[in-house]
Amino acid sequence: MGDKQPNEQLTAWFVRSGWSKGELARQVNRRARQIGAAHISTDTSRVRRWLDGEQPREPIPKILSELFSDRFGSLVPVEDLGLKAVAPLAPGSGVDLPWSGEQTVKLLSDYSRSDLMLNRRGFLGTSLALAAGSALIEPMQRWLAPTPSGQSANGIVSAARGETATGRLSEPELDLLESTVVMFRQWDAQNGGGLRRKAVVGQLHEVTDLLQESYPAATTKRLFQTTAQLAHLAGWMSYDIGMHPSAQKYYVLALHAAKEAGDRSFGALILTDMCRQMIHLNRPGDALELIHLAQYGSRDTATPQQQALMYAMEGRAYANLGDVAKCHRATRHAEDAFDEMGKGDEKHDWLKFFSEAELNAENAHSLRDLCYHTGRSQVYALQAKEPMERAVELFSQDENHRRSYALNLIGMASVHLLQQEPEQAAASAQEAVDIAVKMRSERVNSRLRKTVEAAHREFGSVSQIADLCERVDQSLPEHVQPKAV
Template identity: 80%
Template structure:
């Protein structure tokens, strides 16, 4: 019935090596640090799971192959260890798409066009399937590999070979296009993803039309960066309104465009938001794989601020796996990296959102999530409260991030529920409800409903909780979840 089978091949090599599980774990961690994969932290329980049949993700199979090859003085391929190498590319199926400039432009153009045309009736968002597990992780690992044959994209190649530059986009127009992306990002933070999603998708489709022409290498790179940012923003907005399969598809396409632009830090941001989506969908194992891939792929390029963001999301993934020690370690790394960033300019623009308030919010929600996954609710709720409380205070002073303010009010309400403070929970949720009524974010609406339901289960006889339910039913009707056409 799909149960994992013990990995007899790996077990045989392991027994022959004479290593203990702890020694193999230490060797894997040491080799990972040598190759720059400092995020890998293997222990004896993980080794045991490999022997029991769990398939580790890259670069673990490669590391194990190297370790056993060194141990026995002859090559020990990944396959001989009963492990999976990166699967061959199968274009066109699900999210496993060709990694090439011309294909990327074509795929984004076709998908954005379908979104604009078909989603008028809500068709596109419901006709896709969400991809998870190895079907998601393995294609994403190809982000780490060079472009096919190490050649430039066809558009870049044409310009370098002296063919005429026929593109109609001027320098000032490209500047304006990039500033438009920044404006879209500001609108999203203020008002939620539902109000401007279609405008972003339309702009993305137009940029793909521009990429059909030839430009200088520098202009082409900037266009691919703009394409990546628009596709990512379309994914983020789709996620915010509850269109999860569409969000995932846009994220994947954005990652392809970022690779064409040679923009590793932005590619890592895309993977970070894919991690966030998997946490939202209760797939913390996939979330952890994605954030580790982001950390590994940007290890030489990420700023201190971005490292802090990735560690904070790593903490969220560990919290949802119930691994408190690793959650705390990642949260501390996030705080240390943010301190190192100091007062640096939070450029580029796409990273400016990760403020001190966001750091408190992420770590506070990590501790809150530990309440749900470890059975020690009071201990972790007491640690979550000051973190989320500080996030609430900071966001209350920042009118440009209304959605984040609402989300953290809801997070504080959930902590009040855990602390058995029904009146405070209801009052805080009511504040969030007032913001939710003014923005378009199904993510806010969903979390508000779930927190209210949790309060009702615990305190159904408390008048303020009953009143909160009545207000939400009147102010945030369920039908908002179906308004995905914006």
């Protein structure tokens, strides 16, 4: 055997992190305990051997990827660390899944059960990895492929193929189940994803049990629609509390269920939120591919309201790519589509969140993001200020979307910082802290911490910023990666 070569890629990320070898070892051990891998015990000499070229055993490559991703606020794949990607420990833990009804139900049942049992078994934390690039985009493109000849889009249940229905679910019970999804969605918007996630996952698992019985075709379709909405909501809540691989898994399974229901509009919403997640993880190229896939797949079904949402997210992707002209074009299309909405357009409960406030918020964040990716901070900060102020004003009057209010107060603070207005930035951020301490949303907390860190770097001597930093340190403890529960 030849001598090992130093791992220059891992060394580069390690040096940039500012961590010592001992600190990295402690973080690896802590994360390992969180995911149930208590057998892992790392020390400084082991870290030194990794830097010298030793390949760590699973699940350490995934843990290192998560730690560096958290440190830098963007996805750092295992391969970028010069390590070998660890193969999933269980079938179906990736995103390239069979597009069949039977498999969709089985995977949803298995995954939701494992999710609920993780406190005892530690399964998901060691087996699940975030997909990106072609590994993500190519499987998602199959959402558009026609159902194989002889199979109905929702024909996995015998009654949908003309046999006798034996399912125990009555229509009033199905109505109640659908209303429960609406209630879960409202709780999430008010309180953040951390408070009701287990309840949503539990309800999802119950629905997959129901799908293994036989019903008339119309009932089967509604059950798959409900399944898709619950899986999407589980993904959204996972994203909100920082569980990105789990969020992506639920999104993918939700897309499969939406295909079984023949619901292209809801499938497009799922892809839109996958786009949002990729923007959050600093993968704007993937985000753009996903939103274009959503737009193409729903071209015959999307209402003006949904078109406006997709254009707004397209603008976010282009802004993070630094493409000024295409960003402006997308935000303009979003405004035009929103103006075309009629009173009857809000026919989907899952789309009601996209209001005038959300439109202004998304477009304002696109303009704000252009500041970071073009170097013309004053120009685009000035353009972002008016729609951000309008979003904050509208959300301040909306008791049902407190998380969105907090996120846009943070956005307003970031705009004030770009305009060299630290006192105003501190005031907006303080209001956001008032909301953050009353909910469980790591997305809100992490954005607050990141904005406050930026304020401290540039305006640490300003008394209002100093007070803000102290309050955030005391009120919002640093994120500990939750178990995938």
